[in-house]
Amino acid sequence: MTTAEKVAYLKGLTEGLGIDPEQKEGKILTTILDILEDLAIDQEDLAADIAELDEGLDAVSDDLEDVETVLFGDEEEDDEDDIEDWDGETAFYECQCPACGETVTFDEDVLAKGSIQCPACGETLEFELGEDAEKE
Numbered sequence: 001m002t003t004a005e006k007v008a009y010l011k012g013l014t015e016g017l018g019i020d021p022e023q024k025e026g027k028i029l030t031t032i033l034d035i036l037e038d039l040a041i042d043q044e045d046l047a048a049d050i051a052e053l054d055e056g057l058d059a060v061s062d063d064l065e066d067v068e069t070v071l072f073g074d075e076e077e078d079d080e081d082d083i084e085d086w087d088g089e090t091a092f093y094e095c096q097c098p099a100c101g102e103t104v105t106f107d108e109d110v111l112a113k114g115s116i117q118c119p120a121c122g123e124t125l126e127f128e129l130g131e132d133a134e135k136e
């Protein structure tokens with residue numbers, strides 16, 4: 001039973017008991033029931049809004065996952081020397097710090113230098129150029 005249904009039931013009960021809405025107590029009771037009815041309707045509207053927002057958020061979350069897949073590949077943060085290329089104007093790569101496990105993202109300029117300092121622990125990470133990173 002929803003809140004709205006409970007309120008409707010209570011309203012019917014009040015009428016069935018012959019409570020006179022023109023009497024003092026009857027007036028208060030029917031006013032309270034009217035307020036409850038409004039609240040129940042508001043609550044149902046809110047629940048519907050939240051469900052809609054939830055759906056929207058799911059869609060955004062799914063889209064974001066697609067973007068992450070394009071940017072960072074398929075969640076394979078395993079080997080420290082696992083360098084992934086990104087098909088864009090500037091290539092970005094990521095690797096995992098062997099000392100602290102932090103995922104470090106860097107661009108091709110840094111790759112050309114051959115090493116980078118881990119922003120998390122300061123460890124110097126060196127990498128070997130893979131085949132597709134070597135061209136230009």
Ligand SMILES: [Zn+2]
Binds near residue numbers: 098101102118120121
């Ligand atoms: Zn580190």
